[in-house]
Amino acid sequence: MTTATALVCDDCATVFPFEGLATLCTACGGLLEVTYDLGAVPRDFRERAAASREEGMWRWRALLPLPPEARIVSLGEGNTPLVAAPALGARLGVPKLYIKNDGVMPTGSFKDRGFSLAISYAHHYGLTRGYTYSSGNAGASFAAYCGRAGIDGTVFVEYIANDAKVAAIQMLGAKVFRLRYTSSVEIFDTLTELTRAGEYTFVNFINPIRHEAMKVYAYEICESLGWRCPDVMIHPVGTGGGIWGAWKGFQELHSLGLIDRLPRMIGVQPEACAPLEHAFQNHLDETVPIGDVTRTIAQSIAGDDMIAGGRRALRAVRDSGGGAVAVSDDDVLDAVRDLGTVGVLAEPSAAVGIAALTAARAHGWVHEDDLVVDVVTGTLLKQTETALQAAPAVRGTVRATVAEFRSIIEGTGD
Ligand SMILES: *Cc1c(COP(=O)(O)O)cnc(C)c1O
Ligand SMILES: [Zn+2]
Numbered sequence: 001m002t003t004a005t006a007l008v009c010d011d012c013a014t015v016f017p018f019e020g021l022a023t024l025c026t027a028c029g030g031l032l033e034v035t036y037d038l039g040a041v042p043r044d045f046r047e048r049a050a051a052s053r054e055e056g057m058w059r060w061r062a063l064l065p066l067p068p069e070a071r072i073v074s075l076g077e078g079n080t081p082l083v084a085a086p087a088l089g090a091r092l093g094v095p096k097l098y099i100k101n102d103g104v105m106p107t108g109s110f111k112d113r114g115f116s117l118a119i120s121y122a123h124h125y126g127l128t129r130g131y132t133y134s135s136g137n138a139g140a141s142f143a144a145y146c147g148r149a150g151i152d153g154t155v156f157v158e159y160i161a162n163d164a165k166v167a168a169i170q171m172l173g174a175k176v177f178r179l180r181y182t183s184s185v186e187i188f189d190t191l192t193e194l195t196r197a198g199e200y201t202f203v204n205f206i207n208p209i210r211h212e213a214m215k216v217y218a219y220e221i222c223e224s225l226g227w228r229c230p231d232v233m234i235h236p237v238g239t240g241g242g243i244w245g246a247w248k249g250f251q252e253l254h255s256l257g258l259i260d261r262l263p264r265m266i267g268v269q270p271e272a273c274a275p276l277e278h279a280f281q282n283h284l285d286e287t288v289p290i291g292d293v294t295r296t297i298a299q300s301i302a303g304d305d306m307i308a309g310g311r312r313a314l315r316a317v318r319d320s321g322g323g324a325v326a327v328s329d330d331d332v333l334d335a336v337r338d339l340g341t342v343g344v345l346a347e348p349s350a351a352v353g354i355a356a357l358t359a360a361r362a363h364g365w366v367h368e369d370d371l372v373v374d375v376v377t378g379t380l381l382k383q384t385e386t387a388l389q390a391a392p393a394v395r396g397t398v399r400a401t402v403a404e405f406r407s408i409i410e411g412t413g414d
Contacts (some may be wrong), residue, residue: 003040004065007032007208010308018065021125023195023206031308032208034065038255046227046258049219055079057113057216063252064117065212070124073149075106077116078216082224082373085342089372092357096371098230100221101344103379107168109300109350110242110377111141113213118202119145121209127151132202133179133187134158135238135300136165137378142202143174160299164384183289184303204241205307214245215252221373222250222259229259231370232322234353234360236377237267237276238301240313246375247316263373264322266360267313268352270296273304274326276313281324286311297329297386300349300378323365325356336380336390345380345387 007016011030016022025032041062042048052059056078066072080102089097102110119142122130131154132142139155146153153174157166161178169176181187191201204210222229229250235243243265253259267276273291278284286309293302306313317324327335335354339346346354353374360366380387398404 001061001068002064002066003036003062005035005037008035021122021127021200023200031205034208034212036063041256057213060216060219065209066120067124070120073120073123073145074116075144077105077112080104082221083342083344088338088342093361093368094366094370094372098373099344100373100375102377103345107140107144108379108382109137111138113216114210115141115145117213118207118210119149123149123151127200130200130202136161137300139169140172143169143172147173160293160302162383162385165382168382184305185289188307204239211241211245214242215249217246218249218253222253227258229261230263230373232266232366232372233263234266234268234356234374236301236349236352237269237313238303239307240310243267243316244312247320262320264365265316265320266322266365267317267324268356269301269326270298271326271328272296273302275305276310277324277326279310279314280317298332298349298352323363325359327352327355331355333390344376346376347378347380347383348386350377
């Protein structure tokens with residue numbers, strides 16, 4: 001049922017079989033990546049998925065690394081809508097604009113695909129206790145799937161996480177601790193040490209399974225477009241798991257002959273802390289610590305450095321002919337409002353793609369004729385303080401009488 005073959009190290013190319021809970025390479029500490037035997041993928045992969053009795057992302061199980069006998073831990077993730085936004089697109093110079101709305105996932109963010117897969121996998125291999133660190137969304141998702149699987153989950157939330165997100169994690173049953181640190185580097189070092197000591201972590205990229213589920217973006221988007229590949233895909237970038245996974249998915253579809261080209265991938269971060277954009281613009285091989293995570297409303301993607309030097313995310317944007325953009329909070333707030341006009345409620349981190357379009361056009365990575373897919377990764381409803389900040393004031397107060405209602409509706413009242 002799965003065509004996954006092994007785990008291979010990014011740095012030393014050591015190959016590890018699937019025989020339990022592997023995290024980082026035990027030879028050199030590098031990141032592990034799942035490999036597949038694409039020749040063994042059924043020729044009618046698309047048709048099978050379309051006819052599958054599984055739901056959402058699990059229709060694509062042939063390209064997900066879960067042993068066939070494993071139980072799926074699911075809350076109905078995936079199959080999110082691809083919303084055409086021609087009027088907003090025209091205003092931004094790309095009339096063929098589509099929004100992939102992952103804000104409608106079970107816990108309100110795109111993290112659910114990753115945790116459905118990663119928790120299914122860990123549960124299969126007998127994990128009873130696990131942890132992740134999170135700015136809010138990963139924690140909620142992790143908590144929800146741990147709850148379903150009976151895994152005892154602990155979430156270390158970043159101190160910048162807002163209260164609504166923290167409350168959601170607690171509602172979903174995980175133990176929550178607030179995490180103090182001065183730089184993302186501290187967290188990465190601590191996590192690496194814990195991983196070496198044998199602890200299993202659900203942090204993106206350190207966990208080699210999680211981002212595999214992000215490939216399903218590529219499958220769902222191409223399916224929604226009648227098996228046409230978009231010219232451009234824009235994705236917010238935190239650790240880079242989302243954009244890396246999506247890029248891998250497009251490459252797989254291309255290798256399988258199901259799409260005739262690849263999209264340019266554009267990664268977006270807040271101006272206050274944009275290590276990917278900094279490394280990209282300065283032609284660096286790796287990200288370096290930069291910026292201040294407290295100075296942006298885009299909390300879910302606020303990091304002053306990236307795991308493993310952001311090398312995978314850099315590869316995704318460079319190899320695809322795309323780029324990296326940094327956006328201001330003011331532009332992000334405007335993008336939150338713009339997305340509201342097309343019926344999509346996006347948290348700031350999820351709206352950065354729309355905020356980046358003008359700059360991406362100016363760089364020449366996006367052209368007027370392009371079919372552009374922007375991914376909205378999380379719902380505004382979990383970042384209520386931004387909703388209050390972005391929304392206009394209520395028009396006024398009326399008495400509930402027929403006469404007052406009528407005068408408002410007919411536009412004669414104030
Ligand atoms: C986690 C998150 C991201 C960043 O995803 P990465 O895979 O870490 O790059 C973007 N947007 C939202 C809403 C998120 O929760
Ligand atoms: Zn290695």
